[in-house]
Amino acid sequence: xxxxxxxxxxxxxxxxxxxxxxxxxxxxxxxxxxxxxxxxxxxxxxxxxxxxxxxxxxxxxxxxxxxxxxxxxxxxxxxxxxxxxxxxxxxxxxxxxxxxxxxxxxxxxxxxxxxxxxxxxxxxxxxxxxxxxxxxxxxxxxxxxxxxxxxxxxxxxxxxxxxxxxxxxxxxxxxxxxxxxxxxxxxxxxxxxxxxxxxxxxxxxxxxxxxxxxxxxxxxxxxxxxxxxxxxxxxxxxxxxxxxxxxxxxxxxxxxxxxxxxxxxxxxxxxxxxxxxxxxxxxxxxxxxxxxxxxxxxxxxxxxxxxxxxxxxxxxxxxxxxxxxxxxxxxxxxxxxxxxxxxxxxxxxxxxxxxxxxxxxxxxxxxxxxxxxxxxxxxxxxxxxxxxxxxxxxxxxxxxxxxxxxxxxxxxxxxxxxxxxxxxxxxxxxxxxxxxxxxxxxxxxxxxxxxxxxxxxxxxxxxxxxxxxxxxxxxxxxxxxxxxxxxxxxxxxxxxxxxxxxxxxxxxxxxxxxxxxx
Amino acid sequence: xxxxxxxxxxxxxxxxxxxxxxxxxxxxxxxxxxxxxxxxxxxxxxxxxxxxxxxxxxxxxxxxxxxxxxxxxxxxxxxxxxxxxxxxxxxxxxxxxxxxxxxxxxxxxxxxxxxxxxxxxxxxxxxxxxxxxxxxxxxxxxxxxxxxxxxxxxxxxxxxxxxxxxxxxxxxxxxxxxxxxxxxxxxxxxxxxxxxxxxxxxxxxxxxxxxxxxxxxxxxxxxxxxxxxxxxxxxxxxxxxxxxxxxxxxxxxxxxxxxxxxxxxxxxxxxxxxxxxxxxxxxxxxxxxxxxxxxxxxxxxxxxxxxxxxxxxxxxxxxxxxxxxxxxxxxxxxxxxxxxxxxxxxxxxxxxxxxxxxxxxxxxxxxxxxxxxxxxxxxxxxxxxxxxxxxxxxxxxxxxxxxxxxxxxxxxxxxxxxxxxxxxxxxxxxxxxxxxxxxxxxxxxxxxxxxxxxxxxxxxxxxx
Numbered sequence: 015x016x017x018x019x020x021x022x023x024x025x026x027x028x029x030x031x032x033x034x035x036x037x038x039x040x041x042x043x044x045x046x047x048x049x050x051x052x053x054x055x056x057x058x059x060x061x062x063x064x065x066x067x068x069x070x071x072x073x074x075x076x077x078x079x080x081x082x083x084x085x086x087x088x089x090x091x092x093x094x095x096x097x098x099x100x101x102x103x104x105x106x107x108x109x110x111x112x113x114x115x116x117x118x119x120x121x122x123x124x125x126x127x128x129x130x131x132x133x134x135x136x137x138x139x140x141x142x143x144x145x146x147x148x149x150x151x152x153x154x155x156x157x158x159x160x161x162x163x164x165x166x167x168x169x170x171x172x173x174x175x176x177x178x179x180x181x182x183x184x185x186x187x188x189x190x191x192x193x194x195x196x197x198x199x200x201x202x203x204x205x206x207x208x209x210x211x212x213x214x215x216x217x218x219x220x221x222x223x224x225x226x227x228x229x230x231x232x233x234x235x236x237x238x239x240x241x242x243x244x245x246x247x248x249x250x251x252x253x254x255x256x257x258x259x260x261x262x263x264x265x266x267x268x269x270x271x272x273x274x275x276x277x278x279x280x281x282x283x284x285x286x287x288x289x290x291x292x293x294x295x296x297x298x299x300x301x302x303x304x305x306x307x308x309x310x311x312x313x314x315x316x317x318x319x320x321x322x323x324x325x326x327x328x329x330x331x332x333x334x335x336x337x338x339x340x341x342x343x344x345x346x347x348x349x350x351x352x353x354x355x356x357x358x359x360x361x362x363x364x365x366x367x368x369x370x371x372x373x374x375x376x377x378x379x380x381x382x383x384x385x386x387x388x389x390x391x392x393x394x395x396x397x398x399x400x401x402x403x404x405x406x407x408x409x410x411x412x413x414x415x416x417x418x419x420x421x422x423x424x425x426x427x428x429x430x431x432x433x434x435x436x437x438x439x440x441x442x443x444x445x446x447x448x449x450x451x452x453x454x455x456x457x458x459x460x461x462x463x464x465x466x467x468x469x470x471x472x473x474x475x476x477x478x479x480x481x482x483x484x485x486x487x488x489x490x491x492x493x494x495x496x497x498x499x500x501x502x503x504x505x506x507x508x509x510x511x512x513x514x515x516x517x518x519x520x521x522x523x524x525x526x527x528x529x530x531x532x
Numbered sequence: 533x534x535x536x537x538x539x540x541x542x543x544x545x546x547x548x549x550x551x552x553x554x555x556x557x558x559x560x561x562x563x564x565x566x567x568x569x570x571x572x573x574x575x576x577x578x579x580x581x582x583x584x585x586x587x588x589x590x591x592x593x594x595x596x597x598x599x600x601x602x603x604x605x606x607x608x609x610x611x612x613x614x615x616x617x618x619x620x621x622x623x624x625x626x627x628x629x630x631x632x633x634x635x636x637x638x639x640x641x642x643x644x645x646x647x648x649x650x651x652x653x654x655x656x657x658x659x660x661x662x663x664x665x666x667x668x669x670x671x672x673x674x675x676x677x678x679x680x681x682x683x684x685x686x687x688x689x690x691x692x693x694x695x696x697x698x699x700x701x702x703x704x705x706x707x708x709x710x711x712x713x714x715x716x717x718x719x720x721x722x723x724x725x726x727x728x729x730x731x732x733x734x735x736x737x738x739x740x741x742x743x744x745x746x747x748x749x750x751x752x753x754x755x756x757x758x759x760x761x762x763x764x765x766x767x768x769x770x771x772x773x774x775x776x777x778x779x780x781x782x783x784x785x786x787x788x789x790x791x792x793x794x795x796x797x798x799x800x801x802x803x804x805x806x807x808x809x810x811x812x813x814x815x816x817x818x819x820x821x822x823x824x825x826x827x828x829x830x831x832x833x834x835x836x837x838x839x840x841x842x843x844x845x846x847x848x849x850x851x852x853x854x855x856x857x858x859x860x861x862x863x864x865x866x867x868x869x870x871x872x873x874x875x876x877x878x879x880x881x882x883x884x885x886x887x888x889x890x891x892x893x894x895x896x897x898x899x900x901x902x903x904x905x906x907x908x909x910x911x912x913x914x915x916x917x918x919x920x921x922x923x924x925x926x927x928x929x930x931x932x933x934x935x936x937x938x939x940x941x942x943x944x945x946x947x948x949x950x951x952x953x954x955x956x957x958x959x960x961x962x963x964x965x966x967x968x969x970x971x972x973x974x975x976x977x978x979x980x981x982x983x984x985x986x987x988x989x990x991x992x993x994x995x996x
Binding site for chain 2: 028031033034036037047049056059060061063064102115116117118119120121122123124125126127128130131132133134135136137138140141143144145147149151154159160164166167170174192193194195196197198200407436437477
């Protein structure tokens, strides 16, 4: 062990740098201890305590290099000192990432965002509340795409928002059009005079796409969440949304799209709507009505001719009696189809049933156990999206169900929906059309026809392109409609024409759609 | 309508779908909250009092102007009698006290003449009688490192001009072998005696003659001069001297004493720390006891436990094991020589300076081998967990942004980002003194514990 002390008069580095240099040099192989320091009284004491002998005349403006070497040469150790000093004085090379880290909370992001920024929250439901509350407290409108948000959280958000003139869209809000920007699953529609307030995502998409097809544009589509018109929430967001559109000079007519609201809430909202200057048209899903007819009513009030809703492909008959199999990605589209079907076919079993005794277990759906009933499945329901993406993004489950329906000799007709727009699959027909063709081929091998009916919800301007998608599906043998109600009615005709004995049985059972859920 | 900016929190797919429409998108880097906090977060965030309570706490904090109004013996200022000892951090017994805490208590017992020799003090403290131990925080006081205060030591008296509220802190002894780092050798006690007999009275005469010193304003200047007021107090110390020296010279103090006092203060870069700390405490005390507020009003360590207090939960401490700092060591000391984190000085971070103002004192970040961009990132990161920015304390390099102020328990739990504290390291063995300096964070679990207590109080307001 040898000690070496070198004095560098006039050399200077700050104490922190020198601590760092000392640490580095001490880590050099063969160096037992190292202390590089300005010769202040304190440091001289430290050096003395370490057992180094420092010349008496050394002063605070001198740098001391004290080395205790095991088996390193002095030359190597001094080189390590030089290197460490040089390194400490060099500006760091960085990509700047450390200083421009993205914000970690919505609140932090909003500090630097413009005042009219809109927040889109899609974190897991249990964590959506704090993020959405950040937006509300900062005075920004927020769309909550997340599902599984507790009711108490929704109430807290909407009560806080009401006092701040903030709009809470959601939770479980799938689509919105705000300031010309589509949020969530959103179709590209032309700007125009109709404002939509919606407690239903795919219902909104159906309405705005039909309006667009008729040449009528949309000023805004404000989702409010499926529970907003329940008794518990009482339409808090619906009121704010209606007031927004009332104040919007670009909006001359409002459509309120919803599943049937709680009666007292419906009454209160209707009387609130009456107090506004802008006329409000109600498009409520209920037995005896559908979104297409409500959209047509809006067109008539605007003096716009109702077009023949576009369709592609050819109709086809079933080869014998059987059941209707509806395989949906859109919850409201599924609801609408069930309401129409219940009128004609009687009970329709579903994972989102119209009455509790019609409930289908999730296991039955995923395992493919044959069901001897008319059946409509919403693959976008919470229970079928646990740990997987929405079927508008991940079509795996539905494709498997389609294949099983093809092999099932009791299938009379298959009814599918395809929803286009931003956020949805970039080219759903690319996988669905071959699947349809294959399903039909499978049935044909068994000597059966497999009529496939598709509701295609989209616009010409959507990224996927309405025509291209429709043509690909029609080429695969599907009969493609832009109106979900028309598609459903056609499918019902096919089932009825096939003369299923079940139809008369169902009529006897006098089952009516109550519109209630579980 | 023009297209608004969209802030997206959640799946990138939906953010991409917005960006595809040629709209400005700002993405939040959301990550799951600390384990087990989801339900309590929901309750606390739904608390109808929270937003207003936090606004009130911030306003109260910002409304304080801390002034140095006097210098007094602790016995007189704090009503301490013989055998009364204050210490840093949450409450602790002799039995659980760490080496440096014991060393400081031993030195203080000898300094007060309770024991003839510091080495006799352990037997005295083990006897359990003839003394009291209580946190300085419980007496409107703070102390760096061990923070031990006994009646004969002198303290700064800090006062809020508007309310007359006061806080106190001992005089800083300098670096190296000093009582607050657990050293108690004769030279340590000799220095303490000189501080009580000479330094305290010299400063008292000067402060009384010169009039109040605006510590809050001085902190504002320091932050523009490279001090973050925890591990770097060089500019503040010299400004204090500049303000007091004329009065020191004009006073009745002996010329030799004045010269010694000026040399002592000027030679101790950390002298101002003991003014920054009580100034921070004074401001944070104003934010205490506001029902529903989630703002942290104290972070303090006793060498064994790290504790926090929160505005909405009164005087309750939430504690966990103090961590060992990550940093650089003096001489041949290493990590095995370091005691876990100790001292009330984290009151500076609680008030938004120290580690939170790292951007203004880039030299400090090198204590852990960091870089200037790291310093900027640290201050920005602290903005994630704080309620506001302090408009009086601004950071030139951050475009004069205010220091990130008011640690929010809910944001800490949501982001998992822990407060960054700059600190000195005391030797593990009593009597050692300082062994290094570095950066440290609180034990993570104390924030969910505080959140649970806030949720407990908020629950009747949320469900009722």
